Amino acid sequence: MREVAYSDLADLVGKEIGVSDWIVVDQHRVNTFADATGDHQWIHVDVERATREMGGPIAHGYLTLSLIPHLGADILRVTGVSRGINYGSEKVRFTNMVRVGKRVRMRQKMLSCQPKAGGLQMINECTIEIEGEERPACVAETISILYGA
Numbered sequence: 001m002r003e004v005a006y007s008d009l010a011d012l013v014g015k016e017i018g019v020s021d022w023i024v025v026d027q028h029r030v031n032t033f034a035d036a037t038g039d040h041q042w043i044h045v046d047v048e049r050a051t052r053e054m055g056g057p058i059a060h061g062y063l064t065l066s067l068i069p070h071l072g073a074d075i076l077r078v079t080g081v082s083r084g085i086n087y088g089s090e091k092v093r094f095t096n097m098v099r100v101g102k103r104v105r106m107r108q109k110m111l112s113c114q115p116k117a118g119g120l121q122m123i124n125e126c127t128i129e130i131e132g133e134e135r136p137a138c139v140a141e142t143i144s145i146l147y148g149a
Contacts, residue, residue, distance in 0.1 A: 006080035006148045009120055012110040017124070020074035022103040022131060023067070025059045030100055033063040047100075056101070061094040064104070064138045068126050071106035080149050087121065087143040096135040103131040111141065119147040 002018050004011070027047065034040045042049050043058055050057035069086075078084075098104060111123045121143060128138040 001074060001077055003077045003079060006078055006120070006146060009078065009110075009122065009146070010113040013113050015110060017108045017110055018075040019108075020071040020106045022105045023071070024103050025063070025098050025100060027057065027100050030057065030059050030063065033060055033066070037062070056099050059098040059100060059137075061138065064094065064098055064128055065089075065092060065140060067104065067128065068106065068140065068142060071104075071128070072108060072124075072126070075106065075108050078146060082147050082149040084144055084146040087145050089143065090123075090141040092138070092140040094138050096130060096133060096137045098128075098130055098137045102133075104128050104137060105131075116145055119145045121145045 030044050034045050037060070039060055039062075043054065044050075044060055045057065047057055105128070107127045107129060109125045109127075111125055113120055113122050115121070122145075124142050124144075126138075126140050126142055127136045129136050
């Protein structure tokens with residue numbers, strides 16, 4: 001994990017920040033996400049049918065996207081911060097399916113860091129990779145604002 005001071009965040013612009021550890025996307029995680037969102041489409045939660053018709057269930061695209069904060073916590077720790085907020089996302093693309101049982105990780109690159117609303121607005125390119133797959137599952141530009149302590 002990389003550690004950087006709030007005052008030095010802009011030094012990371014244009015650089016890869018790091019890569020997270022791998023996590024398994026298991027059926028329990030998929031089912032829990034389905035319950036939380038109400039998205040119980042069979043391709044995600046009906047293991048027998050999904051196995052029969054498409055080789056196995058797949059994770060929700062939005063589940064993959066929602067892993068960004070969890071995976072990002074393995075990549076960067078910023079010191080001297082009082083709080084941070086998610087401001088939004090841009091250019092979200094789901095470029096490959098995550099089959100249940102596969103492992104994913106995130107590669108993060110800082111695209112920009114600018115003053116905004118009394119803090120620093122960061123835009124990061126987040127690429128969710130699937131172990132053993134050439135194409136990533138998801139590529140998204142996330143926007144967050146961190147406030148100094």
